[in-house]
Amino acid sequence: MKLENRLIPILREGIHIIKMVLFKNIRDGLAKRYPHQERIFINQLTGATINELFCTPNHEEPFLSFAITNKLLIKEEMERIAGDFPKLRIPLTDALRVQFLCDSQEGLDNPAMLAQARDLGILITDRDVPLPDHFMILARSLGEGSRVTQQIHIGSA
16 A cells, blocks of 8 residues: 555554553553552653554663663563453554555555564454555544544644
């Protein structure tokens, strides 16, 4: 599927919405599991987990040091996603695939991202790659249901 250059930023917005929904869900779960941890730790662990899942590590400090120091904990949290959030498997599958397609269009092939998600039980392998408009409808409805779209500007597909 060849994507038009103007479509890639719109699709990336949809990916961002799904990441924000995942962030909210993981953060809430971590806050319950680690009630004595500070909010900044919970937020950094959540962000590092999502960055690792989408193979988009943050190379800036203090995030880089946090990811290195908490590598095993991040891995454990990634392994929990499919079981803890089964209703997010479809949007995550679509977001990961759409990110792979967008990255490929920009010359950044990373098949390890999809293999990792498959191995974690997140990727639904027999699900078709969504059409752009269907993906954006899914992302927007998920975001509106989670109230994350109020926090960001959504472009039109």
